[in-house]
Amino acid sequence: MRAARTAYPLKWRIMDALEGVAAAIWPARFRRATPYLMLLPAVLLVGLLVLGLIQIADASLRTLDTTTFQFSDDYSIANFRRALTEPLFLVVAQRSLIAALIVTAVTLVFAFPYAYLMVRTRSPRLRKFLLIALFLPFFIGQVVRAYGWLIILGNQGMVNEALGVVGIAPMRLIYNYPAVLFGLVQYMLPFAVLMLAPALTAIPEELEAAAGSLGANWVRTFIHVVLPLARPGFIGAGVVVLTLSLTDFAVPAILGGGSQDFIANAIYDQFFRTSDQGLGATLALMLVALGSILVGLVFALFGAGTLAMGRSRA
Amino acid sequence: MKRFKPTLSHLSRRTFLQVTAALGGASALGLRGAYAQEPEKPAEIIVRAWGGSWVDSLKAGVSDSFTKMTGIAVRHDLTEDNEIQPKVWAAVAQNRVPPIHINWDTTTNATKSALRGVTEDLSDLPNLANVTDLAKPAGLEGFPIVNTYGYVYVLAYRPEAFPDGPPKSWKDLLDPKFKGRLAFYNDGIGFHFPAQVAGGGKLEDIPGNMQPAWDFITKMKAQQPLLGEDPDFTTWFQNGEIDAACTISTNAREARKNGVKIEWVVPEEGAKFDTDGLWIPKGLPENELYWAKQYINHALTKEAQQVWLDGLGLPGVVPGLTPPKDLVGDPSYPTTEADFKRLIRVSSKIQVENESEWFSKFKAIMQG
Numbered sequence: 017m018r019a020a021r022t023a024y025p026l027k028w029r030i031m032d033a034l035e036g037v038a039a040a041i042w043p044a045r046f047r048r049a050t051p052y053l054m055l056l057p058a059v060l061l062v063g064l065l066v067l068g069l070i071q072i073a074d075a076s077l078r079t080l081d082t083t084t085f086q087f088s089d090d091y092s093i094a095n096f097r098r099a100l101t102e103p104l105f106l107v108v109a110q111r112s113l114i115a116a117l118i119v120t121a122v123t124l125v126f127a128f129p130y131a132y133l134m135v136r137t138r139s140p141r142l143r144k145f146l147l148i149a150l151f152l153p154f155f156i157g158q159v160v161r162a163y164g165w166l167i168i169l170g171n172q173g174m175v176n177e178a179l180g181v182v183g184i185a186p187m188r189l190i191y192n193y194p195a196v197l198f199g200l201v202q203y204m205l206p207f208a209v210l211m212l213a214p215a216l217t218a219i220p221e222e223l224e225a226a227a228g229s230l231g232a233n234w235v236r237t238f239i240h241v242v243l244p245l246a247r248p249g250f251i252g253a254g255v256v257v258l259t260l261s262l263t264d265f266a267v268p269a270i271l272g273g274g275s276q277d278f279i280a281n282a283i284y285d286q287f288f289r290t291s292d293q294g295l296g297a298t299l300a301l302m303l304v305a306l307g308s309i310l311v312g313l314v315f316a317l318f319g320a321g322t323l324a325m326g327r328s329r330a
Numbered sequence: 331m332k333r334f335k336p337t338l339s340h341l342s343r344r345t346f347l348q349v350t351a352a353l354g355g356a357s358a359l360g361l362r363g364a365y366a367q368e369p370e371k372p373a374e375i376i377v378r379a380w381g382g383s384w385v386d387s388l389k390a391g392v393s394d395s396f397t398k399m400t401g402i403a404v405r406h407d408l409t410e411d412n413e414i415q416p417k418v419w420a421a422v423a424q425n426r427v428p429p430i431h432i433n434w435d436t437t438t439n440a441t442k443s444a445l446r447g448v449t450e451d452l453s454d455l456p457n458l459a460n461v462t463d464l465a466k467p468a469g470l471e472g473f474p475i476v477n478t479y480g481y482v483y484v485l486a487y488r489p490e491a492f493p494d495g496p497p498k499s500w501k502d503l504l505d506p507k508f509k510g511r512l513a514f515y516n517d518g519i520g521f522h523f524p525a526q527v528a529g530g531g532k533l534e535d536i537p538g539n540m541q542p543a544w545d546f547i548t549k550m551k552a553q554q555p556l557l558g559e560d561p562d563f564t565t566w567f568q569n570g571e572i573d574a575a576c577t578i579s580t581n582a583r584e585a586r587k588n589g590v591k592i593e594w595v596v597p598e599e600g601a602k603f604d605t606d607g608l609w610i611p612k613g614l615p616e617n618e619l620y621w622a623k624q625y626i627n628h629a630l631t632k633e634a635q636q637v638w639l640d641g642l643g644l645p646g647v648v649p650g651l652t653p654p655k656d657l658v659g660d661p662s663y664p665t666t667e668a669d670f671k672r673l674i675r676v677s678s679k680i681q682v683e684n685e686s687e688w689f690s691k692f693k694a695i696m697q698g
Contacts, residue, residue: 289517
């Protein structure tokens, strides 16, 4: 009697064959190493980054000969000396660092209520609205958004036109440091909200209710319950906003009017304007070092945030 | 029977000249079939260009007529000149085919590529016989670049902002009423040399002593100028963000074409005169190199230059061009020796060797 076709369907046979192939490639005795295999793509990616960094480090030790526009065969620390002594680079580094700190602080302050409302609201409509408003900016690139601010805040922009209606002469609202900070905060806000929201979701509402029932007003509840429990979110969001602001290129370039360069703009200038890739590589390495030190400091002072590294197992 | 297929490796200079001369003649007569013996035609030639009115003019003057003549499409790559440079350098260093066939570049930038040895020699272009001295890159052997026109970094201004008449000097921009209403290139290009004069220095002292220039630029910094690139100037004038700028006359003329009331002058201290050119990166297949050379050769014909440079409003390198009507007698369109005397020209070699330092110095002042 012929076996029913459904007894052992074709797709099962295909699966068996695939399992056989998989077992041949990755025998069962290697099973314990499987989790490490999963790490391979990440290791490869990081490896590529490291390779790039090694190349950048190599370039940073070579100086440009402006009679041939070739780089020296010998290594020297001349580029590092220039980067650390020329006033331009110090000014730009200082400006970037201060901006990153200000933008991080302001963004976290603005992001928290937004994230809190989004997580805690009882209205699905409001939550959806806040989510859409959060994700919309991601569909619009950073450059387009910065140009949008030029249109809104420019001399003939909407804001100045509105001011003109009440008799106030047009004023320069863009092409200065505050405009750059403003643009960065607006750009970073969605990132910070996205990082804060999971941390706030993880705080049981009952804890806030318990604090209230024990007599704490909302300020005390916020300070003693919500804020400490939201710390991983603050740290994660802070690290992301800090590093993105520190390394930003487009907002200072567009809203700064050319006179508010950040380190990334200075790196661009060296690579593409003066053709001095050695000095550009030096500045790039120093930016990586500065960012790493800052992140290391944050982790050392406040822990690893949402990464929750070092937390003991329950 | 072996069919003869000429390639540049077989092509002597003499043969090349004969072929290109025949090509030139044929093109003049409109004989499209005359290319039968030419190297294989690529589907397209990629020419790096600046955007806006710059590429429109190139297309109208050179690219379209080249395509009509040869049947080869011309694609304009609008990657910034500064950004294409490292890509081309890397391609040549790694023996890869470069990403473009022809680079439309500033002579200063192109000189860097020539000094690095990544440019093809263009000395055998037949139409070089008909060009002025301006076409020859100063301080370089042969023709690694062919300069195709000159331009002036004028003082462009909105007449309403100067009710007492046009500015006569760069020093006029130091008037407090222009605070925040001025613009310069973000690396100071075009302004270093007039600033040297306006600051009380001498042009002969460039590059040895440019302190007067830095002093003058420091004074200008107090005016909180905007710093940008070519497209920014047109936009800023159009949006009423600025009253005056040191910019290439083409940008000012473009703003005027767009309905902005704008004029320009060469101030008493002078204005920087410079050139742009075309060059071909090394590493192209031989047939593509041949047609890329044909493109540049075509760009040096009087017909192509007339249309191209009418669009840009700039003086070319072929004698007998007619200035656009709106630029007859204009200081930004120098044609006579007297015109050139008012302009400042510093050799590309000096500029290339010192540019990095000048840019850094300008930036240090403006970013401070």
